[in-house]
Amino acid sequence: MSQDAIDPSRRAWVGIACGAGAIGGVAVAVPFVSSFAPSERAKAAGAAVEVDVSTLKPGEMATVEWRGKPVWILKRTPEQVESLKKTDSKVADPESKRKPDELTPEYARNQYRSRKPELLVAVGICSHLGCSPTAKLQGGAQPGLPEDWQGGFFCPCHGSMFDLAGRVFKNVPAPDNLEIPPYVFLSDSKLLIGEDKKA
Numbered sequence: 001m002s003q004d005a006i007d008p009s010r011r012a013w014v015g016i017a018c019g020a021g022a023i024g025g026v027a028v029a030v031p032f033v034s035s036f037a038p039s040e041r042a043k044a045a046g047a048a049v050e051v052d053v054s055t056l057k058p059g060e061m062a063t064v065e066w067r068g069k070p071v072w073i074l075k076r077t078p079e080q081v082e083s084l085k086k087t088d089s090k091v092a093d094p095e096s097k098r099k100p101d102e103l104t105p106e107y108a109r110n111q112y113r114s115r116k117p118e119l120l121v122a123v124g125i126c127s128h129l130g131c132s133p134t135a136k137l138q139g140g141a142q143p144g145l146p147e148d149w150q151g152g153f154f155c156p157c158h159g160s161m162f163d164l165a166g167r168v169f170k171n172v173p174a175p176d177n178l179e180i181p182p183y184v185f186l187s188d189s190k191l192l193i194g195e196d197k198k199a
């Protein structure tokens with residue numbers, strides 16, 4: 001299924017993480033530096049990546065590569081969208097006001113940090129020292145996370161936490177929210193990552 005979600009001509013690297021936890025965690029836990037072999041990717045540096053998101057089910061996350069970075073595409077469930085209200089008071093920059101030009105395009109300067117509430121598109125690199133955080137999409141108490149965890153991302157390198165909109169929690173080493181890359185919907189099912197406007 002994962003390969004079907006991606007335009008093969010882009011040679012995008014893809015992984016699917018399920019909302020249920022462990023598998024998803026492993027899929028994105030690999031430190032970003034060792035996640036990708038160079039070769040093909042160097043050639044593709046800078047190119048926008050087209051992604052078919054029609055096969056992504058609520059609660060599932062795909063990872064594609066753009067400019068050598070992992071980009072997460074998470075189809076949030078209505079509950080996950082709702083959870084962002086609860087994390088509003090726990091995150092350090094709820095309205096994405098810090099470094100907006102670098103981290104959050106104008107169309108994502110909202111509570112969801114996205115063009116559509118249900119679809120998160122974010123660069124999966126921690127704003128502390130560049131590890132790739134682990135998806136901990138399942139809410140609820142679990143080791144190393146707050147008891148009222150609503151689902152989000154955990155960086156194992158130094159313990160930073162992000163909510164399901166990639167907003168960094170207060171009092172963790174990471175200073176900023178995860179970067180939202182430029183992207184645009186070419187259609188209801190097709191996403192172009194790396195460009196803001198349709199050609």
Ligand code: FES
Nearest residue numbers: 126128129155158
């Ligand atoms: S690199 Fe993520 S917490 Fe340090």
